[in-house]
Amino acid sequence: MPATELRAADTDRTAVAEVLGRALSEGRLTVTEYDERLAAAYAARTLAELAPLTADLPAPAPARRPEQRATYGSCGGGDLRQAWRGYLTVALVVWAVYLASSLAGGFGYPWPVWVVGPWGAVLLGRTLTTRGAPARRG
Template identity: 80%
Template structure:
């Protein structure tokens, strides 16, 4: 069975979400593109569905694919620290935009929770999972 027809796991979707978040932080994706791709990542059923979401994005050197299969990014050790920095930067920018627009036109629906909420939840789960794996070693 080809690797691309294999069903994707939640961890695969979370890894793609991290790659997309990094791409947005680096300016490779707009917030709208990020939102669309993130929704598609969580709706993905196969590895092929996930691969298409990151096909036009560069793969970090540390996450280069081993000879055996697809790679959607890496988030171990120092990468977690960078992922949290990127998250914090994007969260600050998004909330600043919300506050500025709210001051000008009145406070409305707090839409930034839909940008930083899912990303933060995935990043927190990944961090706790990585720390748990390191503690078991």
């Protein structure tokens, strides 16, 4: 079976959502494009369905070595701070779009919970497990 026909995992969808969030915050995507691609990412079943969503965006910067992250303390705290900043930025934009469209056409189903909810849960889990990591290592 080709790799592109493999089923996508939640982590694959979350990774695409993070790339899309960065592209939105950098001004590479409009809010409408971001919303459409994000919905498609969470609806994707295979890796082949995820690939085109970020194909026209620049590749993420390579991960920094651990010694370069030392300015934020141990456990990549700087990376978590940046992830939380991205999450909060996207959450604010998504809720603003929802509120603006609701004011224009009446309040409907609060779809932003499906964008910010799973992403926030994964990010919270990552934060909690990363902060507990030094005690388990040492």
